[in-house]
Structure formats: structure tokens, C-alpha cells
Amino acid sequence: MLTPTGWLLLISSTVLVAAGPVFGASELLAVGIAGASVAILSLAYVRVRQPLRITALSLKPQQVHVGDDCQARIELTNPSRLRSPVLRLADNQSFSTESSTDYFLSLDMLAAPIPGRDQLTVSYRLPTAKRGRLKTGPLDLTLTDPLGLSKRRFEIGDAAEALVYPAVFPVSPPPRLPGNTFEAVRRSPMAQSGDELYGLRPFQRGDDPRRIHWRSSAHHDELIVRQFEEFSHTHTTVLLDTRDVLMDFQSAFGDDERFEAMVSAAASICRASQRRGDQVRLVTTADFDSGYGSDSAHLHKIYRHLTLASPDFGSLFGAVEWLSRGQGGGLVVLVAAAVDGTEPGSLTSLGSHFSSKTAVLFADDEPAQPEQLPPGFIPGTALLVIDEPMGFAAAWAAHTASSEDSLIMPKPAGSTAPNPSP
Incomplete structure (x- = not known):
């Protein structure tokens, strides 16, 4: 395919060829024929050149957290005996979750000439600014003739993917509050x-x-x-509320920002509990249950689910009822945007089934509607209200550092979290 410069040369040459006989100027005819010949030869050049081949494509590491470094390494091979020209590479990439996929073109670079039958290794950093399944490839390769008159595009290589886990904050595990009436030891x-x-x-x-x-x-x-x-260990259950209906009310968070903060909070609590040696379990209102586990493989199973999680239909009452069928005891942490008042009594069984309960709400600093707060009949629940996108780590640190003699967290600095009565 001709470039804009090539088209300009071809059109100009055609005009000169037509104008030569009209004006009786053989020079114009000769120049026009020469220009058209150059344009045609440039097309032939890009048609006969063999494209490069990808002999290896690797992403390292294949599981990273948001903001961590992830490198793509590509080995390009020149199958021709001739030295390859300078090539332009572009990489088609996408981020996907359960409900959405974003496509974009992130790589645009020039590859140095490769001697015949030789290889070139290209490395570049992949974007990890958001969680999801990151797919990269195939590569778009653009071959241009030395004069820049013609170009040809090739699609080479296969797609590769990596998982970008949610951001994880270095927080402490949920505190083991005194006065437990349940046997949390196995x-x-x-x-x-x-x-x-x-x-x-x-x-x-x-x-x-x-x-x-x-x-x-x-x-x-x-x-x-x-x-x-x-x-002996503690059983820690993290209940993540993924109902999209609770993402609609207005607050200091954007809808996407709120859910990302909730997912990061759930991942951080699970990681901190697993590092303490707890049996960790993740349950969502979208009918996901990881079961209990304490090794790194189980933690990565939780990470993988949180990586692809999206706001969805579900029932908080159904999730709590499912938890009530288990062995109970230990700790439970509810991570939600709000507790919907349309499900009255949905959290009642948490008060009778788990010995230690914490509710982390990503809501306004002063909720305008009473149904956005946990009902007062949940006994012994520590409440944290996160009123800014990056406020979870500070509020959780204040919660875990507070005296274990109290079941209700005192207000951290800069937070307006209410203290409901048990």
C-alpha cells in the first residue's frame, strides 16, 4: 500500500506523463515515467520482502498486582538472507473482567535492522494500572521501503496473557477480639x-x-x-458485597473507583490473614465461595477471582445464609458499599454465628439514608466507614491498633465513622 508520499508521487508522475505530449515536452514525459516507476518499484519491494517471525513470546511475571512491573520479551527472527529494514512494531492489548473489555494500542516502537538469519530480542513494560486479564498480541509489524513511499502491514505471533491482581495494601490481619464464645481452633x-x-x-x-x-x-x-x-488457627471469612445496585447512590467515590477500593480491601485482608496462618475464606454476593485454605495456592485462587470480579446481581441475604450453614466461629469481615435496607434482618445471623465481626463500608462520611448503615441489631460489630478512595489502609491500621478491649473502633483521625451501639 502506498503512503501519502507515495500517492503524491504517483499522482504527480501521472500528471507529468499526460502533460508531456500536450506541451510537446519530452522531459516532462521522462520525469513522469521515472516517478511512476519509483512508486511501482517501492510497492514491489514491500511485497517481496519476507516478514519477521516471532520465535518466543513471554510475559514475566504472569501474575502481578496493580502497579507492579511486568515485562514482555519477544524474540524476532529474520528468515531472509538479506538484512531487514527498520520496522515499526505495534502491540494490541486489552484488559478484561467478567463484564467489560477495554482495547488499546500501547506499543509503538522501531525495531533495529536484523542481519540475515539472525535474531533480535525486544523487551518492553506492560501497563498494570488496572486489574484484570491483560492480553497482549498479536504484534502489528509495518514494513516500509527505504524511501517511505510504500508500506505493508503484517500480523505476527500469538496472543499471550497475564493476570493483574488487585492492589494490596500492607495491612495487619483482623484483630482477634476477646470474649469469643465460639471454638475457632481446629x-x-x-x-x-x-x-x-x-x-x-x-x-x-x-x-x-x-x-x-x-x-x-x-x-x-x-x-x-x-x-x-x-x-491452632483462626478462621477468617471475608464477605465481599458485589451487588451493582449499591453502586448507584452518590458519594465521594466514583462507581468504578468505589468498587476497585472494595476489591483491594478484600484482597488486602485475605493476604494479611493468610500470612498470619489463618484459614482464609472469600465469599461474595455473586455466589462465589473459595472455601477455607491457608497456603499460597489458595490465596492466588482468591486473587484470581477478585481480578475478574465485577459488580453483578446477587443477594446479601443469600450470602449470609450460605455462611450460616458452615462451621462458623472465628472472624468475619463484611466489605460493602452499604447495607441495603431492602433486606431487613439479612445480617442477623452474623451476630449469632461468628465470634468477631467487622463491617467496612465504602460510603459517604455522613450517609444520607439510614439504610446505608448496618442495622443496630448486629451485636458486637466493629464499623469502619471509608469516606475517601485511599482511606482504607489508614482506617484499617487505626482499627487493628486500637484496644482489643473494645468491640467498636474509635474514630480515626480524618474519619467521620459513626459508632453504633452493639
């Missing part, structure tokens, strides 16, 4: 002595390095230790 019936193997768990400060299980550590990309004694 013990292995197989462990009859401190010398018998109970299982594997992530390495914690103070563990004996001789107990590191190197094969599992290499597989999970973190240190894993053998557990030889009875091990």
Missing part, C-alpha cells in the same frame, strides 16, 4: 505427638530454618515449612 487428629508431621504452612518469623520444605518453597515461590505439632 486440631489435627493425626498429630498425636510433636514429632509427627501435621502439614505444610508459610514460613513465619521465628521458625526453624531446618524445617523449610525446599521443594514446596520452589513450587509456591515462597518459603514453606513443615509443621510437626498441633497447630
